[in-house]
Amino acid sequence: MYFAATHYIPTMLEVTRLFDFPYYQLEKFNLDKALVTKQNGEWIATSTKEYIDRANEISRALLRLGIQKDDKIAIISSTNRTEWNIMDIGILQVGAQSIPIYPTISAEEYEYVLNHSGAIYCFVSDIEVLEKVRKVMPKTQLKEVYCFDKIKGCKNYSELFELGKDDGNQKDVQERKDNVRPSDLATIIYTSGTTGKPKGVMLSHKNMTSNALASAKRLPISGIGVKALSFLPVCHVFERVLLYIYQYSGCTVYFAEGLDKIGDNIKEVRPNIMSVVPRLLEKLYDKIYAKGGELSGIKQKLFYWAVSLGEIWEPYEANGWWYNFKLSIADKLIFSKWREALGGELDTMVSGSAALQPRLTRIFSAAGMKVMEGYGLTETSPVVTVGMYRENHFKVGTVGKALEDVEIKIAEDGEILIKGPNVMIGYYKDPEKTDQVMSGDYFHTGDKGSVDDNGFLKITGRKKEMFKTSGGKYIIPTLLENELKQSRFIEQVMVVGEGEKMPAAFIQPNFEFVQEWMVKKKISGTSPEEIANSEEVKTRIQQELDVCNEHFGQWERIKVFRLTEDAWTPEDGHLTPTMKMKRDVIKNKYLALYENMYGR
Helix, strand or coil: CCCCCCCCCCCCCCCCCCCHHHHHHHHHCCCCCCEEEEECCEEEEECHHHHHHHHHHHHHHHHHCCCCCCCEEEEECCCCCHHHHHHHHHHHCCCCEEEECCCCCCHHHHHHHHHHHCCCEEEECCHHHHHHHHHHHHHCCCCEEEECCCCCCCEECCHHHHHCCCHHHHHHHHHHHHCCCCCCEEEEEECCCCCCCCCEEEEEHHHHHHHHHHHHCCCCCCCCCCEEEECCCCCCHHHHHHHHHHHHHCCEEEECCCHHHHHHHHHHHCCCEEEECHHHHHHHHHHHHHHHHCCCHHHHHHHHHHHHHHCCCCHHHCCCHHHHHHHHHHHHHHHHHHHHHCCCCCCEEEECCCCCCHHHHHHHHHCCCEEEEEEECHHHCCEEEECECHHHECCCCCCCEECCCCEEEECCCCEEEEECCCCCCEECCCHHHHHHHEECCEEEEEEEEEECCCCEEEEEEECCCCEECCCCCEECHHHHHHHHCCCCCEEEEEEECCCCCCCEEEEEECHHHHHHHHHHCCCCCCCHHHHHHCHHHHHHHHHHHHHHHCCCCHHHCCCEEEECCCCCCCCCCCECCCCCECHHHHHHHCHHHHHHHCCC
16 A cells, blocks of 8 residues: 655645645645545545535535624534534634534533533534434524434534535635634633533634644654544544544545444454544453453464563564564464454554553554554643654653643642643633643643653653542552553442542443353353352452552552442443543442441
8 A cells, every 4th residue: 555755844835723724635635535434334435625615615604694703613423424524614714613512411511511602503413412402402592403414303414505505705704714813712622521510621723733733743654545543532632633633644534433333444444543542442452352262272372472472562672583583473373363353454543531551552562553642631732742653752651752842841749731832722711710720831731740861751640639548648549540450350440548548449340251251150140230249250350459459559559349230431420421530420329339348
């Protein structure tokens, strides 16, 4: 396959605003397949030119609907799709702002975000989202809701193409575009906060374009012929900025049908690059490992041998020629099959949102699919650091080096502070909260970390999540949690114990894996409730804790735990849409277990 040169220097068109990205792509690449979405079982491609033409039709239609500069338009989509991107560009180039909303939040949360942002139009993907919006619409300022899917009784977004077909007001669109400055507000992204009401993060065109352009320099491959698979929610700034990066780099973007179809889509699309979250990699690895467990004899021994090699992998062939020779054999016999199962052409996965187990970084990288971990927040547009294999910008166990023009400072208490063109304008309608997180030009991330002599950032935990036991000892729960989540028996874990004599943990078992283990061991009762109360399961998980505890000081070790009977999900309130734990919610849900752990 042909890949064009990695980096391109703009000549005529300088990208300074988000809607410049597709125009830059038209000038430099003019792709036949810019954005590709599956409809009725068929992948439908939109060219760069059609993408821009459609966006201009949307812009002309919005002007005819009376959209003014700084009006707010919400977009809520259950899946990533071409329509989202067309709407995004169409809204931005008339000087309005797009308000992306997580599809999985409750109708009440929809109401809050729609009202707080002042959105006057809303575009939704499907009937499920539409029904939630309709529940709260009378309590909002919404004038109309349009749907991407064809739904009876709801205006379809294609009606705007008809309204914008006449290009008689294109000069007005151009005038609006010309008046949009890089410093202007582009979007308000509502953080899926672990506590309280979500905050509206105001990001300018400059915030996000500077971040995309700096991040594009870390992209391992780019140009015509490169395929990217997009499935993380585009309402989250991580995936959204990646889409701008892909457009700038000339990659064809395929939109996955959903998390449940990700395996099928990978095989169909055969992507070269994709973004992931740690939980997805954990699940992928668990499935691969389970298949290895089904092998027998020499095949199984070879499988486990290859995995053990992967677990000690180091970048830049640091393990020496003998290791690399063995790895080449493992690659031919085992790892090549892993790659084929993931499409056969996957070169790099970019991981964000949460801490990634170094073991998974090593194993997937050994298997020829390098995992580049990054770090950032919505408030930093989002990328602060990201790994890159070239130029020694990659170190296992770190989140890479800072982007160009982004400065990292570690405060006296270990908190990570960020300064750069990517730092947000502030929180919408909340100058007080903005002031709380800013010290001059530096943004207080709330995360703790350290930067080594070579510039690699390592995250050590959340400042607010640290707690003291009654003995005055500090506990960083994320360190223990990340260690425990390497166990295949454990799906989720939350360490507690503030003000108590010792740390303890709520553990949600990996029900699917534990069920398989119980069947093999001929242990009866495999429902979630039975698993959570099984003495055999508790004994086995205690063994996992014992291994974990060896890596920590006596005061940090988890002395007691309780298993939960239900899965922790965003829908049930345990997790945010980006899969972060809502610690207060989880503790309150299992307050009886908490009291029991501490003998009360």
